Amino acid sequence: MKNWLRKHPEVRTIRVAAADLNGQPRGKRVPTRFADKVVEDGTRFPLSVLNLDIWGEDIDDSPLIFDSGDADGVLRPTERGFMPMPWLEAPTALLPIWMYREDGRPYDGDPRHALRAIVERFKDLGLTPVVAMEMEFFLIDDSGRDLRIPISPRSGKRRKAAETMSIRALDSFDTFFTDLYDACEEMDIPADTAISEAGLGQFEINLMHCDDALRAADDAWLFKMLVKGLARKHGFAASFMAKPYEDYAGSGLHTHFSLIDKNGNNVFDDGTPQGSKLLHQAIAGCIHAMHDSALIFAPHSNSYDRMVPGAHAPTGICWAYENRTSAIRVPSGSPKARRMEHRVAGGDVNPYLLLTAILGAALIGIEDRLDPPEPITGNAYALDLPQIPDNWEKAISAFENSDIVKRIFSADLVRNFVLTKRQEMFYMNELTPEEQVEIYLDTV
Template sequence: MSSSDHKQSPASPSHVYAAITDMNGIFRGKRVSAEKLDKLKKDGIRMPMSSIGVDIWGTDTAGTQLTMERGDLDGICEATGRGALDLGMDGPVLPLWMCKETGEPYYADGRHLLQLVLDRYKAAGLTPVVASEVEFYLLDASSDGIAPARPQVGGPPREFDNIYSLEELSDAGPFIDDLYRTAAAAGIEVDATIAEGAQRQFEFNLMHQPDALKAAENTLFLKQIIRNVARRHGYLATFMAKPYPDKAGSGLHIHFSMLDESGHNVFDDGTEKGSDIMRAAVAGLMDSMADATLIFAPHLNSYRRLSPGGLAPTTVGWGYENRTAAIRIPGGPHAARRIEHRVAGIDTNPFLVLATILGGALDGIARMLTPPEPVTSNSHELDLPKLARDWRQALERFETAESMKRILHPEFVTCFAAAKQQEQDVFAAQVTDLEIATYRLSV
């Protein structure tokens, strides 16, 4: 039998997944017959508004006052215009965003929240140009815990970190090649791939994008593609911020610049220092950063990454080519002057991260704030303002901060805080094995 006899045209999918993105960055929606795709694109679907604000386990959040209190009313989920995409599942995904019955945006939906921020940029005559760096670990699918993926025969041992190792990249080559193909078919441009600072940890860099909404979508979609392609190759992918207590965490670093209406990068003033506008953006980011820690570190595990001793920040500082700082100004050509925001973990919702970063930067520019002096040494060891030290403090700061209501939207702040409070309450109610072993006979 010739090889051509094995080649068959792929069958058209029988169904499509119509999906919103909840506040934790998880797809939720319905499986619908593919024959109804055109109708979905035109009319959307109805889903409970509460489905945007569920907690990490998919449980309704009581504090949103949207379930029993108001009859669990529906929102209207409309197609975003991106079309149905193959993200490596058994059917394409049609991305949707949620409006109220009146047609008004529902700002608990991160897409609408980011669009609100981008509308302010348009009014200011500015366009943010955004790129993201996606870090994650490949795991051994045969393990119930967190174990590095096994190498192929003759591949690099999984006991060593192997940062920037070509052997690590080569060993994962079939997975990486498949991922690039799947991403390209979905219109996602992936740039470089790096073997990161721990066993089977990788980073994919996305191309700079003058459409920040699309940049957030691409980041979210790439995470789903990574999950699905990893399973195809016998791995599991984890986007926990800190799966190993003694290894590097996984971040979602955001790079951005801004163009004026003539296409000029307003961060560039022809010098290494960068423009006054760039420094005002930096100051705006610093002014709101501690209040926004809950966005950048939304889960219990997130705070294991934001600890001294690594390259994830713990303080509110900025510097030129300083990776210990929360905000880094990379070197390179003046025309490409940009800001790198290094706080968020990969366990975040990229719509919320970009809304918060871009909103904070624009707030600093609008008020022409001035940042403190840049950090030139280890920012962990300096007397600088601190990020929230833990999940509970982060929630307390977030829900009371005037900056979050101003930069984001009060409707979102209320819903997000309620979901995080519910998640914290569930974790706090657990009696752990360590707790039992410590106290069972000793007190």
Template sequence: MPLPDAANRSAAAASETAPADEFGSYVAAHGAPEIVEVLLPDTHGVLRGKWIPGTAGGKIWGDGVAIPLSIFGLDIWGREVEETGIHIETGDRDGICRPVPGTLTPVPWSPRPAAQVMLSMYEPDARGGETPWELDPRHKLAHQVARLAALGLHPCVAFELEFYLLKPAAGPDGVPQPVFAASSTGPARQNMYSMSDLDAYAPLLHDIREAARIQGLPADTVISEAAPGQYEVNLYHRRDAMAAADDAILLRRLIDGVARKHGLRASFMAKPFLEFAGSGMHVHVSLTDEEGGNAFGSGEAGDTLLKNCAAGLLDTMADTAVLYVPSYNGFRRLVPGSYAPTGISWGYDNRSVAVRVPNGPPKARRLEHRIAGADAHPHLVLAAILAGMLEGIEKQLAPPAPLVGNAYEASSPLLTYDMGEAIRRFAASDFVARAFGPEYRRVFAIMKEAELAAFERRINPLEYETYL
């Protein structure tokens, strides 16, 4: 069997039931792996799972993989958040995890023969069947995709991921150190879109592209970004929203694995350096009709649909901000002038707004959502985007006038800089309850409240320097 390419993965991922012979076909093509790494993204996008011996790999497609349902009640540090009520209080029951079709691939950076496959969680029922586990973010995205399909619309999606390459050890002050090209003239230089920075780490960047090819991830452009050691990898658009989100979460793992093989670290932290740009996850979304044409590009009707979707995104943005910016650190990224949006705004070919309509021909007309940090969960980010677009379509919302010029100087409503306020807005949102379900809203808010409390209980070094 040939290595899965973008088209094959997209078709395979359309079904949540993997072919029974998928593992056998893999072994025939690549030989038996020593281990199969089964990957289950948790609520925060952290990959959890198991190593399963290659000799038992075929059972993954038959019996599934037993993992506690409560894995979606772990905090960012992997600790149980007891306030969710889904841990020992329930007996800590197992869910059954099924492989996501098309995600069984080699692990090129592994020192020994290894394969990996992504999982999705299901809850056993009393009749011996299974239902999607309501706390698995993958099912939240599937629900929005199904809602759009009922309207005859299908998302076409591309993710862009920014990240920093860091030295393996922190500096004397404990702060991570970005890598610099040999032509660096000092830590303050940006060297945006520099070819010399690409050349300096060409072996690593080429290995990233090659690993993406082997794994069937549709990596497109690689650029040097707006800070020393910062890069961006763009994924080519997918006509399968689920596969696009899978690609994004697997690309983060791939970049991390290849960087470690080269003796460096890759960080998707949203704002690792106060003096440099943060790292974002930009999401490009268009809608196609049943014939595969761009529904945004068809004259007046397409223009109205695009504006409905933009209006829905703006209308729901404050309620869903903590899905786009899920970390304490991520709110530091929302700084005026940083190309990270600070206002609830939209516009044409304007990188200072939250929702941008890029230039391009009608067949490529799309919305670019620019809020999410690189550390956000791709499935939750895309689910919130699609739910917001649906809100605009169903309510026939109209957006305000598009912003022209510097959005940081406009009078648009502001996104909150406060994680606590974002959590409270999410927890009280009727829209979130309708789109994600009241139980998901409850559990997610509790976990983020616990995370925020952990940071607020920590005394930072400046307090000691000032008051001790």
């Protein structure tokens, strides 16, 4: 890590940052001359900092604050190391960190540690998750009272239309996307294909599959920071909020997932289009946990505006082969690439909690040898299916009282997340829809 800074003498300051439960980066600015101390000794801030609400406020009833004296945690660099922050004017480096207790134990309330624990449980079975994530986001002109698509730097025009898979829409913001891909190269984020999507000013960039789930979650977290920061540098906003426009589709964060054994073989592949018994067990676990995990997939008030029938977001709990109306889709193609696509989450999620929920549910399906229901055919919206919770209150209660959630997440994290969401719900109810959009636009 120290060598990276020595190779980049132009860097004058660093940021050390960890993801809180909402996926917000929390940390410090440090002069470069003190960076060696951070690398060697870590840094400190209160455990409660990873349990702030969306406004960055303390949680009123949190036992992490006054009941415990607001004790510090010790934050150490992750294996990711230093990377540039190309959206800032001054040369700056980011050092991702994660939280430990004073005695060296991982802090259970850190979402990155939650994912680590699930990955280690797979490792005990001789299995490694392989994941890829599809990142949908909006480019937005938020300079006026109403949200609009930005003016194209190329044409000087503002096209108020959804342009699904339009080359023209991509070319309209070619300078932004060129800078974005260059920045992904600098930060070693594996950005692949870009397309324009069905929403107003909406785009999607796929992150390549990775056999390190922690790194995949890092990539998604860093990508969200990069896109939002770089858009501001170009004079407009970018947002991963689930549904900024009432009349257009919202943003999802679809996750593709397979498992490999110690020899690198895909254990979801049995040479047939149907996939292996392990694939079906993993699907069964995800189906079993989907209702109670909805708070992870839809963590904000605005999340539930996206999850309505016919809006390109699943509402029924089901799975299918090659069917984008289902919550879990098994794509067609070569058996060697057999995988599931989990389609429930919005773009506003915390990537660490998202992968923990999906991989943890799949693991339970494998451990308990569960069988899934029959795959559906046709339009899932038209079928009589068990439903994903359709509002915030239902999702919070389901998450809080779930036995299967407790098998995936630590008791501390469940408690902290529920307290956070109940506080947010209380204060969000006091805001107008426009005020809610304003807070979500820049945060999620």
